[in-house]
Amino acid sequence: MRNRHAVTVLTVLLLVMSLSACGSVTATPVSQAPAPGPVDAKLFKIQPLAILRSVPGGAACVEGTLGGSSSSTGGNGTFHALSDFTCQRVGNDREVYFAFADAYAAALRTAGATVSGGWSSSGDATQPMEQGWDVVGNTRAGAARLIAENGVGTLRLFISLDLRAP
Numbered sequence: 001m002r003n004r005h006a007v008t009v010l011t012v013l014l015l016v017m018s019l020s021a022c023g024s025v026t027a028t029p030v031s032q033a034p035a036p037g038p039v040d041a042k043l044f045k046i047q048p049l050a051i052l053r054s055v056p057g058g059a060a061c062v063e064g065t066l067g068g069s070s071s072s073t074g075g076n077g078t079f080h081a082l083s084d085f086t087c088q089r090v091g092n093d094r095e096v097y098f099a100f101a102d103a104y105a106a107a108l109r110t111a112g113a114t115v116s117g118g119w120s121s122s123g124d125a126t127q128p129m130e131q132g133w134d135v136v137g138n139t140r141a142g143a144a145r146l147i148a149e150n151g152v153g154t155l156r157l158f159i160s161l162d163l164r165a166p
Contacts, residue, residue, distance in 0.1 A: 033077025033165035037138020040079075040163070042111035048083045048159045051103050057096035061087035066158070077165030079140060085157045092125030094155055097148045101131050104159065108144060113137050115144075126150055139165055 036044070052058040064084035087096050101120075108115045114136040122129035132145040140163035147158040 034139040036077075036140060039112035040137040040140045043108065043113055043135070043137050043140070043161065043163065044079055044081075046081075046104075046107050046111065046161070048081075048104065049085065051107050052085055052087075052096075052100050052157070055096065055099035055103050057087065057089075057093075058100060061085045061096065061157070064156070077140065079142075079161070079163040081159075081161045083159050085159075086151075087155045087157065088153060089155045090153075094125060094129070094148065094150075097129060097146075097155060097157065100157065100159075101146050104144070104146065105133055108133065108135055111137075135161070135163065137163065141166065 049061075049063050052061050062085065064086055066082050066084040089096070105115055105118065115133050116136075117134035118131065119133075120129070120131040128150065129148040130145065132143055135142055135144050142161070142163035144159070144161045149156040149158070
C-alpha cells in the first residue's frame with residue numbers, strides 16, 4: 001500500500017512537471033508596486049542623525065546600533081528605516097527630543113511629503129514620550145514615529161519611517 005501511494009505521488013509530480021514544460025501550467029504574474037516618485041526618493045534619503053545634530057543639544061548625541069534601512073522599490077514597494085541615538089542630558093532636560101521632533105517633521109515636509117495627524121504622548125520627565133505623523137509621498141504612504149526613553153543622565157531616541165505603495 002505504501003509503494004502504491006509513493007507511485008501515485010510521483011506520477012502526479014511528473015505530470016505537473018511535464019505540463020509546465022509544455023506551457024500548460026503558468027504562474028500568476030506578480031503585480032509590481034509603482035516606481036517611487038521624486039518626493040518618495042527624497043523621503044528615502046532623509047538622514048535622522050544629520051537632523052539630530054543640527055538641533056540644540058543634538059551635536060553630542062551618538063548613533064546607536066539600529067541605524068539603517070531596508071527598501072524594496074519593486075514587488076511590494078515598501079521602505080523601512082529605523083535609527084536610535086543616545087543623548088546626554090542634565091537632570092530632567094528633554095529639550096533635544098522636542099527640537100528633534102520639530103526638525104524631523106520639517107524635513108519630511110521639505111522633502112515634499114504631506115505630513116498630518118501629528119500625535120504625541122508624554123508624561124513627566126521619568127516617563128517615555130512618543131510622537132508620530134502620517135506621511136504621504138508620491139506613490140508611498142505610511143508613518144513616521146519618534147520614541148524617547150529616559151535613562152539616568154541619558155535620553156535614548158528611536159526614529160522610524162515606514163512607507164508602502166498602495
